[in-house]
Amino acid sequence: MLISRRSVIGVMGLALAGAAVTWNGPAMANGNVRIGVLKFGTVSWELDTIKHHGLDAANGVDLEIAYFAGEDATNVALLAGDIDMIVTDWLWVSRQRSAGEDVTLVPYSSAVGAIMVKDDSPIRAPADLVGRKIGVAGGPLDKSWLLLQAFYQRDHGIDLAARDTVVFGAPPLISEKAIQGELDAALNYWHFCARLEANGFRRLVGASDAAMALGAKGPVAAIGYVFHEQWAHDHPRAIGGFVKASAAAKQLLATSDDEWLRLAPLVQAEGKELEILRDRYREGIPTRPVAEEEADAARLYRVLAEIGGEKLVGQAREMAPGTFWPGLGT
Structure with missing residues (x-):
């Protein structure tokens, strides 16, 4: 959604690696x-x-x-x-x-998502995913899905979207369909992948792997x-x-x-x-x-x-x- 109305607000958090936060004032509430x-x-x-x-x-x-x-x-x-x-x-x-x-x-x-398969799945290498039914959380413009498509195209010469049957859906639904065996593989958000990992699934290839292959120098x-x-x-x-x-x-x-x-x-x-x-x-x-x-994000952009x-x-x-x-x- 693109909205252009400006407002004067903001705030943020996180261990701001490398940023110059200089305030060292006393611990007193200021709003x-x-x-x-x-x-x-x-x-x-x-x-x-x-x-x-x-x-x-x-x-x-x-x-x-x-x-x-x-x-x-x-x-x-x-x-x-x-x-x-x-x-x-x-x-x-x-x-x-x-x-x-x-x-x-x-x-x-x-933390990003990954393509998950069952522990006993015959899908062992990235190329084994060709011709399979894969569930993708979100829609066709999900960033992880786009990065993985670019990775497959560049490193394996595979048009994953064209070679696979792709089913898009909400993250809980994609996980449930994977558990039920209705999907050969599932690309989901990181925490859904972690829950799958705890329930008999393993990672095939992650969006972070794709990002590094496509030029990122680190996470x-x-x-x-x-x-x-x-x-x-x-x-x-x-x-x-x-x-x-x-x-x-x-x-x-x-x-x-x-x-x-x-x-x-x-x-x-x-x-x-x-x-x-x-x-x-x-x-x-x-x-x-x-x-x-920022430099890596610009490359991936x-x-x-x-x-x-x-x-x-x-x-x-x-x-x-x-x-x-x-x-x-x-």
Whole structure:
């Protein structure tokens, strides 16, 4: 959805690898930070960690969480000024910037989906997927699906969309059909893949593998905390405090298994499934400088623009400058 109404808001979080956040003021509240997220999204795990341990107050902010039923609703709310921050991908941010908005992002997670097959499946190598029935979460313009198509075309000379029977659907449905054996393989979002992995599935090839094959130098954040640039410059204490709170939550989630046990009811997993979700989440914590993330995203943008066309990226053939926020030091 492309909306061009500008609003002066923003906020973000995350361990801002490489960005120059310079505020070191006292831990005193300076206003609310309003974030809009999907009610059952994985971002809630980090936000719950922030609130449970008072990491927002300890860093001078008061985090307010608003839950939405769908991603389009969060996008509209951000651009309308009803909330300060959302979590979405850099393609959306770039398209909005190309239309005149000043939205920007800080990397949140590089965890991405993969093509999953059952442990006993005869599909062992990427080329074995040809002629199969594959379920794809989302639609034809899903980024992981486009990257994997480009990977198959370049490295194997295979037009995967033409050679396979492709079924698109909602993530829970795709997983259920795969479990029932109605699909030979399933491409799903990372946390659905993790749950499949805990229930007799293995990875064939991941979107991250495709990204690296297509020119990325390291893991690229799939999504980020998105906010308005002007707000960040006008409210350095709020933005800096939220960055620190998010970094602290990420550190806790990266090192404490007990924290994941506390989160188990929210994650809706236990035992092996919880452990795999925990490990895959940790693998997706960004650690690279923002400049490196941005350079790789720009490379992948060109690939996605070529295969996805105007329906995916609009008229801009290059990622908009400023899509990744460099920090308060600029």
